[in-house]
Amino acid sequence: xxxxxxxxxxxxxxxxxxxxxxxxxxxxxxxxxxxxxxxxxxxxxxxxxxxxxxxxxxxxxxxxxxxxxxxxxxxxxxxxxxxxxxxxxxxxxxxxxxxxxxxxxxxxxxxxxxxxxxxxxxxxxxxxxxxxxxxxxxxxxxxxxxxxxxxxxxxxxxxxxxxxxxxxxxxxxxxxxxxxxxxxxxxxxxxxxxxxxxxxxxxxxxxxxxxxxxxxxxxxxxxxxxxxxxxxxxxxxx
Amino acid sequence: xxxxxxxxxxxxxxxxxxxxxxxxxxxxxxxxxxxxxxxxxxxxxxxxxxxxxxxxxxxxxxxxxxxxxxxxxxxxxxxxxxxxxxxxxxxxxxxxxxxxxxxxxxxxxxxxxxxxxxxxxxxxxxxxxxxxxxxxxxxxxxxxxxxxxxxxxxxxxxxxxxxxxxxxxxxxxxxxxxxxxxxxxxxxxxxxxxxxxxxxxxxxxxxxxxxxxxxxxxxxxxxxxxxxxxxxxxxxxx
Ligand SMILES: Nc1ncnc2c1ncn2[C@@H]1O[C@H](COP(=O)(O)OP(=O)(O)OP(=O)(O)O)[C@@H](O)[C@H]1O
Ligand SMILES: Nc1ncnc2c1ncn2[C@@H]1O[C@H](COP(=O)(O)OP(=O)(O)OP(=O)(O)O)[C@@H](O)[C@H]1O
Ligand SMILES: [Mg+2]
Ligand SMILES: [Mg+2]
Numbered sequence: 001x002x003x004x005x006x007x008x009x010x011x012x013x014x015x016x017x018x019x020x021x022x023x024x025x026x027x028x029x030x031x032x033x034x035x036x037x038x039x040x041x042x043x044x045x046x047x048x049x050x051x052x053x054x055x056x057x058x059x060x061x062x063x064x065x066x067x068x069x070x071x072x073x074x075x076x077x078x079x080x081x082x083x084x085x086x087x088x089x090x091x092x093x094x095x096x097x098x099x100x101x102x103x104x105x106x107x108x109x110x111x112x113x114x115x116x117x118x119x120x121x122x123x124x125x126x127x128x129x130x131x132x133x134x135x136x137x138x139x140x141x142x143x144x145x146x147x148x149x150x151x152x153x154x155x156x157x158x159x160x161x162x163x164x165x166x167x168x169x170x171x172x173x174x175x176x177x178x179x180x181x182x183x184x185x186x187x188x189x190x191x192x193x194x195x196x197x198x199x200x201x202x203x204x205x206x207x208x209x210x211x212x213x214x215x216x217x218x219x220x221x222x223x224x225x226x227x228x229x230x231x232x233x234x235x236x237x238x
Numbered sequence: 239x240x241x242x243x244x245x246x247x248x249x250x251x252x253x254x255x256x257x258x259x260x261x262x263x264x265x266x267x268x269x270x271x272x273x274x275x276x277x278x279x280x281x282x283x284x285x286x287x288x289x290x291x292x293x294x295x296x297x298x299x300x301x302x303x304x305x306x307x308x309x310x311x312x313x314x315x316x317x318x319x320x321x322x323x324x325x326x327x328x329x330x331x332x333x334x335x336x337x338x339x340x341x342x343x344x345x346x347x348x349x350x351x352x353x354x355x356x357x358x359x360x361x362x363x364x365x366x367x368x369x370x371x372x373x374x375x376x377x378x379x380x381x382x383x384x385x386x387x388x389x390x391x392x393x394x395x396x397x398x399x400x401x402x403x404x405x406x407x408x409x410x411x412x413x414x415x416x417x418x419x420x421x422x423x424x425x426x427x428x429x430x431x432x433x434x435x436x437x438x439x440x441x442x443x444x445x446x447x448x449x450x451x452x453x454x455x456x457x458x459x460x461x462x463x464x465x466x467x468x469x470x471x472x473x474x475x476x
Contacts, residue, residue: 206416
C-alpha cells in the first residue's frame, strides 16, 4: 500500500484541496483509495459530502464511508471535541487500522491541519511519502525551511516514514509578477525537490468545494481539473 | 488602550495581512500602536522586516522593535523553539507586559496562528475585541460556527475579553460567482456581525509582503491599500 500525507504548517496553501484530488484522481485511475481526514476541522470530510452515495458498496472496514467508486473516506475525528481542543489522537490505533487494510487498499492519502503537533506528526508517522503544497508567496517560503527540517527530524524519529516526495506550487496566478519570481526562486533553491506539476489558481476548485464535490465531478474540463490530472499522472508512476 | 486580536482557526484567511495593515493604518492615523506576533511561525514579524529602521526612536519597552513612526513590533516568540513544538507561552508575563504599556500605547493589535490552542487562547485573553477574517469560500464558512462558539466560551472564561467586533470578508474575487453567493449568505446569516468593509483580492498585498513592507508603503494607491484604509476608518471610530 502506498501512503502519502499532505503537510505544511502554513495555513491555506491547498493541503485539503490537493488531498481530495489526489485521492479521487487515483480512484478514477483504477486504484482502491482511502482518504483519511486527520484535521479536526474536518474540511476534507465536508468537501466530499456532496459525493457520498448511500448505495455504494461498504468499505473493507466499518469506519470507512463510501464516497465514489474505489474511494472511501475516514471522516475527521474532530467535530464537537474540537471546541475545547480536547480531541486527541490515538496514533497506535490508527497504525493498527492502516496495517489491517493491507491488500484491501492500494493508496492511503492523509490530510493534516496547519501545524506540527500530535495531529500533524500522526500524519507523518502513518505515511511513507510527504507532499508539501506551497503557495507561490512570501509567507509560505518563510515557513518552508522550517517544514523541511521538521521532515528531516521525522525521518530520524520514524525510519521509513515521512520521505519528501516533492514540493507542489499551488494557487499560482500567472498574472501576479511575484508568483513567477517565486516559482523561479523555488526551482533554483529546491533543485530536484520541486514537482513538475504546477497547480494554477482556478475558481472552479472553490466552487467544487462549496458543492461538496471533487472538481473531477463538478467541472471536469476546468483548469483545476487538468492540473490535478497532471499531478495524479506524475505521482502515480513513482 | 484598545486591544484587537485577529483570530480564526482556518488557515490562510488573511489574519496576518489584516493585523499588519490595521496596525500600520492606526499608526498612520496618529495612534501609537504595538503589533504583537503570537504566531510561532512569525509571519507578521517577517512581513514588516523591510520597514525596520535602525534610527527610529526606541519603544517604551526594550522588547519592542521600532517599525515605523508610532508603530512597534513585539516579534514572534517562535523561531528555533518551534521546530520541536516546544515554544510555550507565558500568558501571565504577557499580560503584565501589556498592562505596563498603559498610557504609552494607544492600540494593541495581536496576530495569532490558525488554531485555538495555548497561542490562540493567549491572544483572546489579552484583547477586548476580536476580528475574524474569513475567505468568501466554503471551508471558511464551515469553520466559522466553530470559531463563534469558541468566542462564546472565551467570553465566559475571560470576562471583558474576546468580544467579537466583526467578521471581515477577505480575498474577495468579484469574478468568482461563488464569492458573491457566499457574501450574500454571510450578510444574511451573520446579520449585524459582518463588517461593512470588504477586502478584495489584490496581488499588491502579496508583493508588499515579499518586500517585507506594508501595502501603505509598497503600493499606497492599490486596491489592497484602499480596502485596508477603509477598514481602519471603520474600526478607528468604535
Ligand atoms: N488552485 C486553486 N485555485 C483557487 N482556489 C484554491 C486552489 N486551491 C485551493 N483553493 C482554495 O483556497 C482555500 C485554501 O485551500 P485549502 O483549504 O485546501 O488549504 P489548506 O492548506 O488545506 O488550509 P488549512 O491550512 O486551513 O488546512 C480554499 O478555499 C480552497 O478552495
Ligand atoms: N486581499 C488579498 N489579496 C491577495 N492576497 C492576499 C490577500 N490577503 C492575504 N493575501 C495573501 O494570502 C496568503 C494568506 O494570507 P495570510 O498569511 O495573511 O493568512 P493567515 O490567516 O495569516 O494564514 P495562517 O493561517 O497561516 O496564519 C498570503 O500569501 C497573503 O499575502
Ligand atoms: Mg486543510
Ligand atoms: Mg498568519
